[in-house]
Amino acid sequence: MRISIEKENDITILGIKGKLDATTSKDFQEKLLKLIDAGDTQFIIDCSQLDYISSAGLRVFYLVSRKLENTNGKIVFCSPNKNIMRVFEIVDLSSDFPILTTIDDAYKEYAKKIITNPYGDMGS
Numbered sequence: 319m320r321i322s323i324e325k326e327n328d329i330t331i332l333g334i335k336g337k338l339d340a341t342t343s344k345d346f347q348e349k350l351l352k353l354i355d356a357g358d359t360q361f362i363i364d365c366s367q368l369d370y371i372s373s374a375g376l377r378v379f380y381l382v383s384r385k386l387e388n389t390n391g392k393i394v395f396c397s398p399n400k401n402i403m404r405v406f407e408i409v410d411l412s413s414d415f416p417i418l419t420t421i422d423d424a425y426k427e428y429a430k431k432i433i434t435n436p437y438g439d440m441g442s
Contacts, residue, residue: 321349329428330358331421335367338375347378351385359391362424366397371405379415396424 319342322333330353338346350361363379383393395417398406406417418424 319346321346323349323353325358326425329360329362329425331362331364333364333367335369337370337372338368338378339370339372340374343372343374343378346375347381350378350382354382354385354389354391359386359389360428361391361393362421362428363393363395364397364421364424365395365399365402366421368398368402371402376405376409376411379411383414392428394418394424394427396421 319334319336319338322331322335324331324333332350334346336342353361361382379393386392393415395406395411395415397420398417403417406412411417416424416427418427
């Protein structure tokens with residue numbers, strides 16, 4: 319497994335190439351936790367080159383998600399191939415994390431803002 323790390327604004331993009339399994343998940347988890355300890359809290363996981371993910375690999379994301387709970391952090395997945403998407407669907411990953419088709423869609427997920435009325439509820 320190879321991991322690429324890029325940063326754009328406050329978003330850290332992690333590209334995973336190869337397999338994320340029992341053999342490689344510990345290294346990946348350590349890298350993610352170091353990034354969080356350094357202050358990173360917004361992640362895009364680029365799955366475009368991810369060939370295989372096991373339950374050990376999936377567990378990393380849930381562990382990291384718990385660590386991010388107190389930081390308003392977020393993990394967004396993008397570009398999974400059909401085999402990876404099938405695994406995500408089997409474990410219902412989308413109920414816990416956004417899974418988007420492209421990296422551009424992942425950036426848009428972070429750009430979403432709730433627009434509120436600056437004048438409050440003034441009645442009718």
